[in-house]
Structure formats: C-alpha cells, structure tokens
Amino acid sequence: MSAQKDSRPVIKAVSVRKSTKRPRNIVERLFEFWFALCAFLSVFITAGIIIILLAESWPFFQQVSLKEFLTSRDWSPLFSNPSFGIQPLLLGTLLSTLIACGIAVPMGILIACGLSEFMSANIRQYLKPIIEILAGIPSVIFGYFALLVVTPAIQSIFPSLPGFSLLAAGVTMSFMILPLIVSLSEDALQSVPQTVREASYALGATPLETVWRVVLPSASSGVIAACILGVSRAIGETMVVALAAGQQPNWTLNPAEPAATMTAFMVQVALGDLPHGSLGYQTVFVVGLTLLLMTLVFNYLALKVRNKMRPV
Amino acid sequence: MSEATFKNPAINTAKYPETSIKFRHFLSFMFKLLSILGLFLGLIVLLVLIGDLIRRGGDRLSLDFFLNFPSRRAEKAGILSAWVGTLWVMLITAVMTVIVGVSAAIYLEEYAPKNRFTRLIELNILNLAAMPSILYGLLALGLFVHQMKLGSSLLTAGMTLSLLVLPVVIVASREALRALPFTLKEASYALGATQFQTLVYHQVPAAISGMMTGVILALSRAVGETAPLITIGALTYIAFLPKSLLDSFTVLPIQLFNWLSRPQEEFHANAAAAGLVLLFLTFLLNAVAIFIRIKARKNIKW
Numbered sequence: 331m332s333a334q335k336d337s338r339p340v341i342k343a344v345s346v347r348k349s350t351k352r353p354r355n356i357v358e359r360l361f362e363f364w365f366a367l368c369a370f371l372s373v374f375i376t377a378g379i380i381i382i383l384l385a386e387s388w389p390f391f392q393q394v395s396l397k398e399f400l401t402s403r404d405w406s407p408l409f410s411n412p413s414f415g416i417q418p419l420l421l422g423t424l425l426s427t428l429i430a431c432g433i434a435v436p437m438g439i440l441i442a443c444g445l446s447e448f449m450s451a452n453i454r455q456y457l458k459p460i461i462e463i464l465a466g467i468p469s470v471i472f473g474y475f476a477l478l479v480v481t482p483a484i485q486s487i488f489p490s491l492p493g494f495s496l497l498a499a500g501v502t503m504s505f506m507i508l509p510l511i512v513s514l515s516e517d518a519l520q521s522v523p524q525t526v527r528e529a530s531y532a533l534g535a536t537p538l539e540t541v542w543r544v545v546l547p548s549a550s551s552g553v554i555a556a557c558i559l560g561v562s563r564a565i566g567e568t569m570v571v572a573l574a575a576g577q578q579p580n581w582t583l584n585p586a587e588p589a590a591t592m593t594a595f596m597v598q599v600a601l602g603d604l605p606h607g608s609l610g611y612q613t614v615f616v617v618g619l620t621l622l623l624m625t626l627v628f629n630y631l632a633l634k635v636r637n638k639m640r641p642v
Numbered sequence: 643m644s645e646a647t648f649k650n651p652a653i654n655t656a657k658y659p660e661t662s663i664k665f666r667h668f669l670s671f672m673f674k675l676l677s678i679l680g681l682f683l684g685l686i687v688l689l690v691l692i693g694d695l696i697r698r699g700g701d702r703l704s705l706d707f708f709l710n711f712p713s714r715r716a717e718k719a720g721i722l723s724a725w726v727g728t729l730w731v732m733l734i735t736a737v738m739t740v741i742v743g744v745s746a747a748i749y750l751e752e753y754a755p756k757n758r759f760t761r762l763i764e765l766n767i768l769n770l771a772a773m774p775s776i777l778y779g780l781l782a783l784g785l786f787v788h789q790m791k792l793g794s795s796l797l798t799a800g801m802t803l804s805l806l807v808l809p810v811v812i813v814a815s816r817e818a819l820r821a822l823p824f825t826l827k828e829a830s831y832a833l834g835a836t837q838f839q840t841l842v843y844h845q846v847p848a849a850i851s852g853m854m855t856g857v858i859l860a861l862s863r864a865v866g867e868t869a870p871l872i873t874i875g876a877l878t879y880i881a882f883l884p885k886s887l888l889d890s891f892t893v894l895p896i897q898l899f900n901w902l903s904r905p906q907e908e909f910h911a912n913a914a915a916a917g918l919v920l921l922f923l924t925f926l927l928n929a930v931a932i933f934i935r936i937k938a939r940k941n942i943k944w
Contacts, residue, residue, distance in 0.1 A: 358838045365746070369749040372746065372766050373766050382780065383780065437680055440677050441677060441680045444678045445677075447677075463924075463925060466924055468924060469869075470868045471917050471920060474914065475694070479694050505687060538670035567774075600783075600872050614780065
C-alpha cells in the first residue's frame with residue numbers, strides 16, 4: 331500500500347515532463363518543426379523548378395505548336411521572322427557531350443584502374459585529394475582554357491578549325507569531367523573486397539585479367555553511375571560551351587563547326603535584356619524545361635544503376 | 643558423369659593457350675604502363691592549362707588590380723567590385739546554407755520517420771545534387787526576381803547559390819552526425835536531457851568538424867558558379883561597391899566571363915589574372931576543408 335502511494339508523485343512527474351504546456355517541450359516541438367521545414371525545402375526546390383518552368387513555357391506552347399518545336403530544323407526566336415525548332419540546340423548539346431564523354435569515359439576508367447589497382451596506398455593518399463581539388467575547378471576557368479588554349483592548340487594541328495567550335499568545347503569539357511569520373515570510379519573500385527582479387531590471382535590470372543574480368547565487373551554499377559554523372563554534368567555545362575562553341579544555332583553533325591547548345595542559348599538571352607513576358611523571354615524557360623527533362627532521365631538511369639549495386 | 647560436367651567454360655584453351663603466358667604478362671604490363679601514363683598525362687594537361695593562366699595573367703596581379711574598378715581601358719581595369727561582391731555573396735550563402743542545410747540534415751538523421759515521404763526527400767536531394775546549375779538560375783529568375791521582386795541583387799544571388807549547394811551540405815552533415823557513437827546520445831538522455839538539448843550540447847558540437855568540411859566544400863563550389871548568376875541578370879559592369887543587400891553586384895566569375903568575351907588581347911590578360919585569383923580561392927577553400935578533415939580524424943578517438 332505504501333509502495334503505491336510512493337509511486338504516485340513519480341508518475342505525476344513523468345506526466346508533467348511530457349506535458350505540451352511545459353516551456354522546454356514547446357521549444358522542443360518548435361525546433362522539430364523548424365528542422366522538418368528545412369528538410370522539406372529540398373522538395374520545394376524541385377517543385378519550384380518544375381512549376382516555374384512549366385508556368386513560363388505554357389504561354390509559349392499556346393503560340394508555337396509542339397510539332398514545330400520538335401521537328402523544325404531552325405532555331406531563331408529573336409529574329410523578326412522567328413522560327414522555333416529545338417533540334418539545332420539539342421544537336422549541339424548532344425554532340426559536345428558525345429565528344430566530352432568519348433574522351434573522358436575511357437580515359438577516366440583507365441586512370442581509375444591505374445590509381446586503384448597499380449598504385450601503392452601511400453601515393454594514392456596524396457593523389458586522391460589532388461584529383462578531388464581538380465574536380466572543383468570553376469567551369470568559367472575551363473571556358474578560358476577552351477577559348478585561349480585548347481582552340482589554338484587544335485588549330486595548330488587542323489588550321490581550318492574556326493575560332494568557335496563544338497570540338498574545342500567538347501575536348502575542354504572532357505578535361506573538366508575527367509577528375510569527377512576518376513574520383514567516383516576509383517571509389518567504386520576500392521570498394522571491391524581484396525579477397526576477390528586474391529582469388530583471381532590464385533587462379534593464375536595476370537593483373538590485367540584480374541582488373542578487366544573480375545574487379546571492373548564487380549564494380550561495374552559504381553563505375554557506370556560515375557560515367558552517367560559525368561554525362562549529366564556535360565549536358566548541363568554552360569560556361570565552356572557559351573564561350574567556346576559559338577552562339578549561333580546551327581543544325582550540323584560536324585563537330586568542327588560553331589554551334590550553340592541549349593545552355594549557351596540561355597546565357598545569350600540572359601545577357602541581353604528581353605522584357606519579362608515576351609516570347610523571346612519565354613524561350614529560355616522552354617529550353618530549360620527540355621534540359622530538365624534530359625537531366626531527369628540521366629539522373630533516373632544513374633539511380634537505377636546505383637540501386638543495383640550490392641556488396642559482393 | 644558425362645564429359646561436359648568437367649569442362650569449365652571459363653577456361654577457354656583456344657583463347658589462352660599455355661604458351662602465351664609471357665604474352666599475357668606483357669599485355670598486363672602494357673596496361674599498367676598505359677594507365678599510369680594516362681594518369682600523368684591528365685595531370686600534366688591540367689598543369690599546362692594552369693601554367694598558361696599564370697603566364698598570361700601573372701604580370702597583371704598587382705595591388706592596383708585589386709583596388710581598381712573595371713574600366714574601358716584594360717591596363718587600368720581591376721577587380722575591386724568583383725571581389726567585394728564575391729565576398730558578400732559568399733557570406734550570405736554561407737549563413738543561409740549553414741542554417742538550412744544543417745537543420746535539414748538534423749531532421750533527416752534524427753527526427754525523420756522511416757517512411758515513404760522521407761525516402762522521397764532523400765531521393766530528391768540526390769537528384770538536386772546532379773541538376774544543372776543554370777536551372778537554379780531559372781528558378782531564381784522566376785521566383786526571387788519576378789515573383790518576390792528582389793531584383794538581381796546580392797540577396798537573390800546568395801539565396802540562389804545556397805539552394806544550389808544545399809545538397810552538398812546536407813549529405814556531409816548527415817554523414818558527420820551518423821559517424822557519432824550511439825553512446826554519446828544515450829549518456830545525454832540518461833542525464834535527463836531532451837532530444838533538442840542532446841543535439842545542441844553534444845551531437846552538433848561533436849560533429850561540427852564534419853559539418854564545416856561540407857560547408858566549406860559547398861562554398862568552394864559556389865564561389866566559381868557563373869551560369870545561375872548570369873541568368874538572374876547580374877550585371878557585368880559595376881563601378882561601385884554594394885551598400886545594401888538589395889544593390890546590384892558583380893562577382894569574380896562574371897567579371898572573368900565579361901573580359902573573356904571581349905576580343906582584345908589585353909582584356910584576356912585581365913581575365914587570366916582574375917582566373918588566378920578565383921582558382922586560388924577555390925584551392926584555398928578546398929585545402930582548408932581537407933585540413934579540417936585530417937585534423938578532426940587525428941583528434942577524436944571514440
């Protein structure tokens with residue numbers, strides 16, 4: 331009986347502690363609410379981007395048919411006789427991305443293999459931070475390289491190359507995404523357990539056979555995810571193409587010609603001063619929407635591949 | 643048992659006859675050589691590029707270059723308004739990213755229930771990290787510049803860049819919180835602290851170095867961003883210093899872009915010098931982040 335009496339105040343104290351009226355519990359709730367709000371902000375950003383792009387593109391598609399947008403081979407929205415075909419910009423983006431990845435993906439995987447498999451941990455420990463720092467060089471500086479170093483360098487081999495070209499922009503972008511691909515692929519290769527390599531060597535495989543037939547396949551999802559991220563960065567890259575690829579939309583498959591990409595067009599329009607609400611102003615958002623759709627597809631692919639990655 | 647059971651399909655004797663062991667090792671050696679050559683080739687190309695920046699712009703770096711406003715005449719032009727603008731924008735970005743990014747990380751790591759919505763937020767953050775930066779510029783143009791009528795001001799730029807680097811800070815801060823031992827939390831709860839008190843007095847102070855690393859890496863990315871700021875309409879020619887958060891501004895990368903897009907050789911030298919300053923800033927921020935990371939690893943032993 332006495333025990334029951336003694337336990338009462340304890341129970342009461344617990345209930346007071348949990349009371350929502352107690353100041354410290356109010357603070358507790360308030361901060362939880364604030365933290366949650368900040369986390370939800372990231373969803374609002376995505377939603378915001380999609381809503382803004384759709385809202386500003388909507389009036390554009392009232393005036394221009396989707397058919398013209400997708401099939402016309404001419405993009406000249408700012409002329410007096412405007413034409414709205416996304417193809418030249420899309421082609422410019424795809425071509426420069428193709429060149430960048432054509433160089434950076436094989437080089438990146440090769441270097442990542444060398445770094446992960448054939449270098450001592452001691453050297454790697456110093457090289458890894460250097461590569462990570464190189465991955466952080468601002469893209470406008472690569473724009474400088476593209477315009478003033480890479481273009482003259484290619485011109486000294488092919489004198490017919492014009493001052494602006496997709497080729498120079500693509501080659502420079504490959505230097506830009508190389509450190510990213512190397513760094514992420516190396517992480518994937520390092521996560522392959524040592525026992526897998528030892529088993530391969532025990533069966534008499536040479537280092538090349540071990541890397542090519544055992545380690546790379548085990549790390550394939552991580553390596554592929556790294557490459558897709560590189561591609562998606564090349565698609566969205568702006569400053570290099572705005573500076574070195576030229577600003578004239580051009581339906582061409584020849585990388586040695588100047589041509590505008592989607593991002594270069596957006597920069598060009600943003601630098602001029604078009605009035606808010608005009609058709610030319612809306613084209614920026616339409617091109618942005620196209621870019622968003624492309625990146626979403628690539629991000630989704632990267633995610634799918636990464637989800638397949640499981641510990642060996 | 644039949645013959646076929648003993649045949650291992652992986653051992654293709656036609657492809658790898660025993661006599662070719664020397665050849666296989668030769669191939670392997672060549673691959674090794676090639677991969678290491680590739681690594682050094684890549685490093686050398688990047689060094690040559692940076693070397694060109696120094697060769698062209700090194701002479702322009704003087705005190706005057708830092709204290710002059712941009713000018714029509716290349717030899718008199720400087721980066722005063724650009725570096726002051728960069729400093730302001732970085733300050734705004736840092737404050738906003740720390741407040742929002744760390745809070746979001748705390749929610750996701752400590753409060754969030756394990757349900758579909760939380761999973762959606764996590765996926766969304768991964769997706770945001772890989773979004774082209776120019777799209778953030780379009781968001782800011784539509785939302786901050788036209789809807790909220792903030793104009794192309796310092797505040798708009800700071801908010802745009804903090805949205806851009808938010809995923810970096812969230813991911814780094816979450817990792818820093820996750821690395822803490824569970825006993826730290828238990829000890830605090832055992833002494834009667836609430837969840838928020840535990841966070842403020844124990845978890846966040848213990849994880850602060852990891853969070854700082856993330857914030858500084860995020861700033862090193864923000865400092866070089868050009869495209870989103872051009873999209874929101876940052877001016878390329880500014881001959882005054884901003885006095886309030888709603889003043890128009892220019893930053894280093896935009897000044898660089900402006901000089902680079904002019905045809906004259908002299909302005910290219912200015913661009914190279916501005917590029918060197920920008921590169922130095924990026925490397926400095928990265929070095930500080932790496933330093934903090936190494937230091938933190940040495941000091942704390944759980």
